[in-house]
Each structure stands twice: as C-alpha cells, then as structure tokens.
Amino acid sequence: MGIIQDSLDKAAEHTTTRPIPKSGPAQMRFLVKAEKGSTRAVAELLGISQRTVERYVKAQLKRPRSDLAARMEREVRKRWQPRVRERAKKRAATTDGIVIETRARFGFTAAPGSTDDGRIRLITQALPPAYAARLFDAQAAGAAEQDLQNIAAEGLQEIYFKDRGRRADGLQVEFTDIDYVELDY
Known part of the structure; x- marks a missing residue:
C-alpha cells in the first residue's frame, strides 16, 4: 500500500467509538462473525487451519503466537465498526x-x-x-x-x-x- 492509502486507513480507524476486542478468542469470534460464520474463510484469511480457528472460537487456544496475533489484530481493525466508519x-x-x-x-x-x-x-x-x-x-x-x-x-x-x-x-x-x-x- 501507499502512504496516502495507509493514512486514509489510519484515519478511518480513529473514527471508531469502541476499542477492538483484546483477547485472541474474542478477536477470532469477531472475525468469524464478520465472515458470516465461515471458519474456513477466516482460516484462509489468516493463513491457518480451519481447526485452529475453531479452537480459538471455543477458547481452547487463548494466546496466539506473535505473527498470528498481528494478522488477527490487523484484520479485526479493518472490519471493526463499519457503520461508524461509513458515517x-x-x-x-x-x-x-x-x-x-x-x-x-x-x-x-x-x-x-x-x-x-x-x-x-x-x-x-x-x-x-x-x-x-x-x-x-x-x-x-x-x-x-x-x-x-x-x-x-x-x-x-x-x-x-x-x-x-x-x-x-x-x-x-x-x-x-x-x-x-x-x-x-
């Protein structure tokens, strides 16, 4: 991405009214909900297995490794409060x-x-x-x-x-x- 594109994205993030979910399971549940319940789509999005996504949703796994945590946070930030951003x-x-x-x-x-x-x-x-x-x-x-x-x-x-x-x-x-x-x- 470019510098203007990144600045537009960052400005959109600053319009949100609530903080993003903090824990790994909460972020994963949000991503699954955002993808209309498809754990497969979330697995492809994050580059992990569908079973791993299911384990995070059930809170069997709680702390993602640092690279996965960064990808999860980035994807949650992209999708967080879309109506607030659009307004x-x-x-x-x-x-x-x-x-x-x-x-x-x-x-x-x-x-x-x-x-x-x-x-x-x-x-x-x-x-x-x-x-x-x-x-x-x-x-x-x-x-x-x-x-x-x-x-x-x-x-x-x-x-x-x-x-x-x-x-x-x-x-x-x-x-x-x-x-x-x-x-x-």
Missing part, C-alpha cells in the same frame, strides 16, 4: 471535509520570474468536502497511490497555494518526496 466518511465528504498534514517537497510551474524551485514544506490544511469525497471515491475504486497523491496535491494547490483562486493564477503544484502524510476527518 464518518459520509460526514467528511458532505460537510466537514478532511485535514491533511504533510511534510513533502512542493515544486511549482508558474509565471516567469517566480520561485519555482521545489522545497520541503510542512503543511497542515483543511480541505473542503469535495476533495474528501474524491479521495474516498478513488480509494473505493482501487485507485493507484499516484492518483490519490494527485487528488491531495490538487486540493493543496487550490486551497493552500492559490487561496481558493484569490492568488497565483495558473500555478501548478507538484507533490513529491513525501516524508509523511497524516489525514484526519
């Missing part, structure tokens, strides 16, 4: 927008005589709901990381650098050498 996404895409914090190199294509050398900038900017909706739609459609970066760059270009069209007409922003990106909604 938060819908709210961000319609009314609240999304906040992006990034440290990256920004270069410009602008009118002659301007400074167009790329330089590292730390930017924290609220983007309007339209850009949040575009990011969510692209993520749901399975867009490539570069497409997600282009949407974020366009949002920063219009809101931060062009100040919603009040300055720097014709400016084109390049969003490269990303150190980190954090999204919140």
Whole structure:
C-alpha cells in the first residue's frame, strides 16, 4: 500500500467509538462473525487451519503466537465498526471535509520570474468536502497511490497555494518526496 492509502486507513480507524476486542478468542469470534460464520474463510484469511480457528472460537487456544496475533489484530481493525466508519466518511465528504498534514517537497510551474524551485514544506490544511469525497471515491475504486497523491496535491494547490483562486493564477503544484502524510476527518 501507499502512504496516502495507509493514512486514509489510519484515519478511518480513529473514527471508531469502541476499542477492538483484546483477547485472541474474542478477536477470532469477531472475525468469524464478520465472515458470516465461515471458519474456513477466516482460516484462509489468516493463513491457518480451519481447526485452529475453531479452537480459538471455543477458547481452547487463548494466546496466539506473535505473527498470528498481528494478522488477527490487523484484520479485526479493518472490519471493526463499519457503520461508524461509513458515517464518518459520509460526514467528511458532505460537510466537514478532511485535514491533511504533510511534510513533502512542493515544486511549482508558474509565471516567469517566480520561485519555482521545489522545497520541503510542512503543511497542515483543511480541505473542503469535495476533495474528501474524491479521495474516498478513488480509494473505493482501487485507485493507484499516484492518483490519490494527485487528488491531495490538487486540493493543496487550490486551497493552500492559490487561496481558493484569490492568488497565483495558473500555478501548478507538484507533490513529491513525501516524508509523511497524516489525514484526519
């Protein structure tokens, strides 16, 4: 996965209202319930035997080895409170927008005589709901990381650098050498 994709996933995790199940059996029961009762599907998902899944569900096994525990936690986090996540996404895409914090190199294509050398900038900017909706739609459609970066760059270009069209007409922003990106909604 890419850096923007990971940031969107992490932001979605922060919208949950309850903590995920802690114990191995509780996590396994949740995964089986999420997969509509199919222990076989959970076994394939985690790369373990169906019998092992059944033992965790019955609490015959309680402490998974560290690699299995990490896989279980990752899969539970992906599936935890889907309706809460969808409501938060819908709210961000319609009314609240999304906040992006990034440290990256920004270069410009602008009118002659301007400074167009790329330089590292730390930017924290609220983007309007339209850009949040575009990011969510692209993520749901399975867009490539570069497409997600282009949407974020366009949002920063219009809101931060062009100040919603009040300055720097014709400016084109390049969003490269990303150190980190954090999204919140």
